[in-house]
Amino acid sequence: MRLRALDITSYRDYIRYLDQNPSEYDILKRVLPINVTEWFRNPETFQYLKDEIIPAIIKGKEEGPKRTVRVWSAGCSDGKEPYTLAMLFHEVLGGDVGRYRVDILATDIDEEELEKGRRGVYKENEMKGVDMKRRARFFTYKDGRYTVKPELRAMVRFKRHDLLKGPKYSSMDLVLCRNVVIYFTKELKERLYLEFFESLAPGGYLVLGKTETLMGDARNILALVNNRERVFQRPRE
Template sequence: MITISDNFPVHENDKEFAELKTLIKRKIGFNCEDYKQAHLKRRLAVRLRANHSRSYKEYAGVLLTNETESQRLKETLTVNVTELFRNPETYKSFSKNVLPELFKSKENNKTIRVWSAGCSNGEEPYSLAIMLREFLGISIKRYDISILGTDIDEDSLKKAEKGTYHLKQLEKIGRERIERFFVRNEDYTYGVIDEIRNLVKFRYHDMISGPKLFGFDVIFCRNVTIYFEQALQEKLYLNFYNALNDGGYFVMGKTETLVGPAEELFHAVDVKERIYQKKR
């Protein structure tokens, strides 16, 4: 038995839990088996409590008959707290330790491809675009730069494409950046300027079961794999390795660790900030 609150015990049954996971995959396309089960149960508990369901079977009945609940469950399972320039020290290290070498290697090939995997509402891809603009200045026009943001949450991707944020989401970037790279709207939200927006594209992509992507110079995948079982983490890190061009760079979350064969395939640029380079 798990307890959602002192007055709300939930009967935990393995068979009902397995059946609910199957239903979730069918209803919203979310493969629960890939995630750490303790984390999954904590997320499910939020929706059980909201619907006053005292068992997985009871909640499955709600999910079958209430389409609104399907959307709310998806939001709960894919929730990703993020903001522009989250962990600003990571961007600072990347700009200092990676960008000079990256652009030095691009003297004859002016094409730069960046992938933000699990981009949520677009904060990370836009942060990367701003970082590149600041580093290159007006010489950015000499390069063919493309930043791809992918996610499995289509609603998040729609928000990302709008590129509109509340001031709280911009807390880490500073007033100078806000004035330079954003336009304030009448409702006091802030929209990314076209110069930055034009560097970024968004698309739906399931990094677990979707088609493999290739040809990137940089991949950011932060605070995503922490929720996955180790076997899946190992698979994804190999996929990221293969998706990178020779000498490409991979950045992961500060609480995440390279595991499996990928440990030997990357060398650390900045261990503290989890910045790695693909061995040539």
């Protein structure tokens, strides 16, 4: 569609055009569902994280000296995924929340989306997936807009990061990378999955999108925990 509009005949030329015209990226974003996200996207995955994975991570911290939980939402779009995780940590920890530091790193390549996440303000029609109980507990409502409460905001750090070129992270207890790699080549996916392995603490979990699967060498070093919910684990050493 954009190629036709610009009278460009090959993808290679279009990529060159994209490189030379940063404003084209904004136009492309409007015509492709690049940033589409939802609260509790694939609710059954988040229910599984709430019932099994988050309690297991917390249990692991009780036994160790450190009470910091490190989570990475890679390709977080406008913040719905990392804030969903923050809600779940609040719900699982309940009254014990003050005894832990839950540090959710939310990264994306798109500064505009990150800025929206930092503001933490969502219109009524963007709140699908958050039930009334959660809206009342975790948001303030005014003039048709929901703002995340400081207790949720405090758990999430937004940072610009390109998964293909950015610095590497480590010691994560939980990494989510869902619905991000659709436009990546097989080689890039294979490299990225190995990097996710490296980013995990021993025993840490990786969650992929519902339609995605591990490929390349990462398949041999990450253990499958739940195939339906696309959850994998770095074995403890």
